[in-house]
Amino acid sequence: MRAVPTPPFVTDRLDALRAADLFRDPPTISTADGVHGRVGGRDALLFCSNDYLGLRLDPRVTGAAGRAAQEFGAGSGSSRLIAGSLPIHAALEDALADWLGTESALLCSSGYQANLAMLGALPSRGDLVVSDRLNHASLIDGCRLSYAEVRPTPHNDVDAVRRALATDESTGQRFILGEGLYSMDGDRGPVVGWSAAARDLGAHLLVDEAHAVGVLGPQGRGACAEAGLSPEDGPLARVGTFGKAFGSHGAFIATDSATRDLLVNAGRTYVFSTGLPPAAVGAAIASLAIVRSDEGDERRAHMLAMASRLAAGALELGLSLSRFDLSRPTPIVPVVLGSAAQAMQVAAALLDAGIYAKAIRPPTVPPGTSRIRFTLSARHTAEQVDAAIAALRASVARRTA
Numbered sequence: 001m002r003a004v005p006t007p008p009f010v011t012d013r014l015d016a017l018r019a020a021d022l023f024r025d026p027p028t029i030s031t032a033d034g035v036h037g038r039v040g041g042r043d044a045l046l047f048c049s050n051d052y053l054g055l056r057l058d059p060r061v062t063g064a065a066g067r068a069a070q071e072f073g074a075g076s077g078s079s080r081l082i083a084g085s086l087p088i089h090a091a092l093e094d095a096l097a098d099w100l101g102t103e104s105a106l107l108c109s110s111g112y113q114a115n116l117a118m119l120g121a122l123p124s125r126g127d128l129v130v131s132d133r134l135n136h137a138s139l140i141d142g143c144r145l146s147y148a149e150v151r152p153t154p155h156n157d158v159d160a161v162r163r164a165l166a167t168d169e170s171t172g173q174r175f176i177l178g179e180g181l182y183s184m185d186g187d188r189g190p191v192v193g194w195s196a197a198a199r200d201l202g203a204h205l206l207v208d209e210a211h212a213v214g215v216l217g218p219q220g221r222g223a224c225a226e227a228g229l230s231p232e233d234g235p236l237a238r239v240g241t242f243g244k245a246f247g248s249h250g251a252f253i254a255t256d257s258a259t260r261d262l263l264v265n266a267g268r269t270y271v272f273s274t275g276l277p278p279a280a281v282g283a284a285i286a287s288l289a290i291v292r293s294d295e296g297d298e299r300r301a302h303m304l305a306m307a308s309r310l311a312a313g314a315l316e317l318g319l320s321l322s323r324f325d326l327s328r329p330t331p332i333v334p335v336v337l338g339s340a341a342q343a344m345q346v347a348a349a350l351l352d353a354g355i356y357a358k359a360i361r362p363p364t365v366p367p368g369t370s371r372i373r374f375t376l377s378a379r380h381t382a383e384q385v386d387a388a389i390a391a392l393r394a395s396v397a398r399r400t401a
Contacts, residue, residue, distance in 0.1 A: 021340035022361055035379045044356040045384050047374045052215050052331045053299045054379035055247030061286045068282025076275030088281045096252055099292055100221055104260040106253045109273045111210045111241040112138040114251035117267030118237050123148035127172035130164045134182055158193035165201040174203040180212035180223030184365050186332030187323035191224050195233045204236040214245025219292040248283035250276040299378035304329045306385050307376040313389035333374040343370035349395035355388050
């Protein structure tokens with residue numbers, strides 16, 4: 001079969017990415033336990049996964065996925081508005097609402113789609129969204145889908161959020177949009193300040209807790225629960241995912257029953273997407289039972305202890321950890337290096353030493369802040385963390401030599 005000729009603009013754009021050290025080509029990685037793996041044929045310790053609690057390969061979770069597929073099928077058949085919901089969908093939504101203390105929850109096919117559904121259904125033309133400048137790409141794209149006016153504000157600057165709301169002269173709805181835990185800096189969003197601003201200035205708070213659920217707060221209920229926000233002061237809607245601490249796939253929006261009804265009818269990525277596969281739902285149900293248990297508390301404590309150990313070691317090397325707060329650790333430890341080329345060089349040196357951690361470059365992070373992003377798991381040991389610190393020491397020394 002003859003291949004269609006590649007247009008010159010494709011190769012031109014790829015060449016530009018390579019020249020700027022921004023080309024991406026993910027390796028094939030195999031692992032039996034989520035920590036040890038083979039990266040492009042080389043043995044390495046893995047510090048690159050969002051499997052924060054180490055549940056992705058847990059036999060209780062994989063077993064539940066298999067049983068759900070056997071009972072309900074490999075797929076859901078169609079959009080839930082066409083083929084209907086499966087009983088397992090409702091079971092997970094009820095369990096999530098009970099866990100988070102909300103009236104309801106709505107499953108979506110991914111975190112990206114959940115954010116698009118939330119922002120495509122709630123803000124609309126004539127409304128205002130005050131959005132943190134470091135919000136995830138899915139939140140940025142969701143704002144575009146909403147057709148609302150968007151006012152970006154400096155990262156975690158509650159005063160700037162208040163000024164944006166106070167100077168708004170529109171008559172539409174107003175929304176504050178942020179994240180509970182930022183995935184590239186490992187810092188929390190100021191959810192209490194946002195909540196107070198929303199209450200004082202007549203706005204609605206929307207929070208993406210994708211990296212926070214399962215990780216922060218009592219029973220892993222997220223940043224809003226960690227901050228002690230009551231149901232009355234909490235977000236109108238918050239997004240969580242199963243592809244990170246839950247070790248599965250998919251996402252949810254937790255909210256009140258009427259808002260859920262609006263999302264079902266107006267959230268385009270929910271309306272026009274096939275329902276979440278039963279295997280992913282079964283896995284998430286099993287993970288949720290672990291996440292909210294005493295075992296979940298133990299896994300969170302160990303994971304955060306390992307993050308603190310790695311962060312302390314990096315700080316001793318004189319490295320910048322961006323906004324990471326050693327007194328309030330999260331599983332995301334960003335080692336900021338500067339240029340994309342520097343980050344790529346250090347990532348390569350780490351892999352040579354048997355440590356796989358990703359170089360994060362623009363547009364994921366601002367220019368000049370390229371970094372190595374270490375993510376910690378409940379499966380990591382102190383010895384493995386120390387090995388990462390030693391490799392980081394050697395790679396940085398090589399860079400500055």
